[in-house]
Amino acid sequence: xxxxxxxxxELAKPGSSVKISCKASGYxxxxxxxxxxxxxxxxxxxxxxxxxxGSGGTYYNEKFKxxxxxxxxxxxxxxxxxxxxxxxxxxxxxxxxxxxxxxPHYYVMDAWGQGASVTxxx
Amino acid sequence: xxxxxxxxxxxxxxxxxxxxxECLASEDIYSNLAWYQQKPGKSPQLLIYYxxxxxxxxxxxxxGSGSGTQYSLKINSLQSEDVSIYFCQQxxxxxxxxxxxxxxxxx
Numbered sequence: 551x552x553x554x555x556x557x558x559x560e561l562a563k564p565g566s567s568v569k570i571s572c573k574a575s576g577y578x579x580x581x582x583x584x585x586x587x588x589x590x591x592x593x594x595x596x597x598x599x600x601x602x603x604g605s606g607g608t609y610y611n612e613k614f615k616x617x618x619x620x621x622x623x624x625x626x627x628x629x630x631x632x633x634x635x636x637x638x639x640x641x642x643x644x645x646x647x648x649x650x651x652x653x654p655h656y657y658v659m660d661a662w663g664q665g666a667s668v669t670x671x672x
Numbered sequence: 673x674x675x676x677x678x679x680x681x682x683x684x685x686x687x688x689x690x691x692x693x694e695c696l697a698s699e700d701i702y703s704n705l706a707w708y709q710q711k712p713g714k715s716p717q718l719l720i721y722y723x724x725x726x727x728x729x730x731x732x733x734x735x736g737s738g739s740g741t742q743y744s745l746k747i748n749s750l751q752s753e754d755v756s757i758y759f760c761q762q763x764x765x766x767x768x769x770x771x772x773x774x775x776x777x778x779x
Contacts, residue, residue: 595716595717595759595770611767654722657763658706662715 552576553664554584561669567634570666572646579627580604584632584651585659586620591644600649600657601629634662636670643667674698674762677769686779689750693774695760697741704764707736707745710773720745721763752778772773 557571571605575626598609601620608620617640619632634641644666647659675698682756685691686756695705718727719738723743733748747754755778760771 552760574712594772596762597767597769599767609766613767654704654763656704657761657766657768658718658721659708659761660718660721660727662717665715 552648552661554644554648556644556663556666559634559669560670561671562636564670565595566636567585567632568601568668569630569632569635570644570646572629572663573629574629574648577648580624581651582621583651585647585649586618587644587645587647587659589645589665597606598631598644599604602651604628627636633668634669636668636671640648640668641670673767674701674765676762676769676771678760678774680777681772682777684777684779685750687750688725688736688750690746691750691776692747692750692768693745693758693776694759695738695743695771697743697762700740701762702740702772704740704762705736706761706763707734708759708761709754710759710772711753712755716759718756746777751763751779754778 553575555573560568562568575622580603585600588596598614601608621630646663650658650660677696678692705723707720710716724736735746757773757775759773
C-alpha cells in the first residue's frame, strides 16, 4: 500500500534550520510529485510547494520562497524539505503528500505522511 | 491567490443524520475542488476530487457537488467514525488553497 513515512519531531532554536524527510513506498516514486503542506491551529493548511520527483524541478508558494527548499533522492524514494532562518512563526506540523501531475488530479493530494512537528523556541 | 470560504466552522449532528458542508471560491474554479477528512490526531485523507469523484475506498455515504464558485460535501447516515475536520481545497490555480475547515461532532 502507498505509504509516506516522515522523520520525527524537531525542536529548533530561532535562526537555525531543520531538514524533514519523507520516504515513499508502495508505488512508482517518479510517477507523482511530492507536495509539502504546513498546518497550524491559527492559519489552517497552507501549501508550501512541490517537487517533481523525476526531474527535481520545484514550485514554491510565493509566501515560502526563501523559507523552504525542496530536494529529492530518487535512489531512496525520499523527498526532503529544509526550513531555514527559523522563527516561532514556523512552529507547525509539516506534511508531505503524494500529488497528481495531470488534470483532474493536478495538485490533488491522495496520500499524506503522518506529519512532522517542528517547534521553534529559544 | 484564490480564497476558499468554508461554512459552517463547526457542526453538531446526531447519528444517522445527513449533514452538508459548503465551500465558496473567490472565483470560478471549474470543478477543480477536493475535499479532505482529518480525523483527530491524524493526517488529512482525500475524500473527493474534481468536485464529485469519490476517492478509492471512500464510503458512498460521502458525496460532493457544485460548480463555478459554490461547492458542497454531503454526508448521509452520519456515523461515529465521521467525527473529523473537513477541508475543501481548490486545485485550479497556483498556489492551491484550502478552506479553514469544518469541525464535525456527534450530538
